[in-house]
């Protein structure tokens with residue numbers, strides 16, 4: 001098979017790419033990182049050991065956003081996750097950066113801190129991450145007014161980023177009840193079949209969530 005994805009179903013960045021693969025209906029082999037052989041192959045391919053990683057006919061593709069751009073270029077099904085037109089494509093990439101940098105990153109900081117030994121925790125950094133999530137949620141609530149999907153057009157790369165980011169961020173630092181646009185957008189993402197499938201496949205691993213997975217979603 002041409003496509004091999006080194007990934008774990010519970011990982012937020014892996015879900016970002018899984019959504020794109022399911023949107024395209026692209027066939028791929030999951031090299032599950034709990035398997036020692038797949039883990040060793042992955043470490044040899046990418047010493048920085050950040051997943052997911054895609055191998056396409058022997059060529060390594062790094063970084064979730066770039067993997068999704070690669071799928072759109074070379075393995076496109078019904079979906080078009082990055083518009084062809086430069087202006088709309090820029091909007092999509094801008095929102096993709098927003099979700100990675102200002103939702104995924106602070107969420108990962110808080111979750112990563114909870115996985116550390118107590119003596120190595122970083123309360124100052126965690127407080128900063130929580131403040132960033134608060135600001136990001138408020139900004140997003142205004143940005144999503146009148147929008148179905150994040151970049152204002154159809155379902156895109158930006159929504160692939162948003163889905164796992166908002167999914168786990170809400171578990172990590174609850175989205176305030178009054179932010180109706182963000183809650184409604186998160187619900188739309190959860191109802192999208194590609195993300196619903198990724199969430200279902202990750203369900204067996206919820207005990208891995210160090211802050212305790214809530215009994216919902």
Ligand SMILES: N[C@@H](CCC(=O)N[C@@H](CS)C(=O)NCC(=O)O)C(=O)O
Pocket residue numbers: 011012013014049050051052062063064065
């Ligand atoms: N910039 C990378 C981030 C990937 C990333 O942070 N992946 C997490 C899993 S969700 C990871 O590799 N964690 C392992 C670690 O931090 O050691 C991307 O966009 O693909």
